[in-house]
Amino acid sequence: MYSVYSFFKSPEINKADPNRIELGKINELPENEFKTFKLGKTPGVLINNGNGELKALSTVCSHMQCTVKYLKDEKIFLCPCHSGKYDINGKNISGPPLQPLTEFKVMLIKQKIIVSRILK
Numbered sequence: 001m002y003s004v005y006s007f008f009k010s011p012e013i014n015k016a017d018p019n020r021i022e023l024g025k026i027n028e029l030p031e032n033e034f035k036t037f038k039l040g041k042t043p044g045v046l047i048n049n050g051n052g053e054l055k056a057l058s059t060v061c062s063h064m065q066c067t068v069k070y071l072k073d074e075k076i077f078l079c080p081c082h083s084g085k086y087d088i089n090g091k092n093i094s095g096p097p098l099q100p101l102t103e104f105k106v107m108l109i110k111q112k113i114i115v116s117r118i119l120k
């Protein structure tokens with residue numbers, strides 16, 4: 001019975017890596033644009049800040065874990081729960097949050113954007 005199961009089991013059934021995600025190619029994210037993603041269960045946003053830098057941040061508020069929203073035109077993150085604000089780099093700038101947003105590591109491998117957790 002086990003061998004029959006193994007024969008039909010596809011490698012695609014394996015769960016995605018909760019610590020790493022591929023977010024398309026660099027040329028698919030123009031300057032000053034962003035895209036949202038989930039790394040495991042953690043929501044995040046990848047921003048091309050227009051200075052030749054890609055930034056990936058968790059959108060989990062450091063105050064009480066509400067999901068913050070990135071406001072592209074203002075280049076800030078706003079938390080809907082208690083109006084906490086973060087700058088484009090995730091630094092807490094007003095409201096109750098005392099800590100910045102968690103930053104993820106961004107790598108470019110053969111033009112593909114890979115975002116992963118920074119393991120300490």
Ligand code: FES
Pocket residue numbers: 061062063064065066079080081082083084095096097
């Ligand atoms: S949960 Fe974000 S400011 Fe309170």
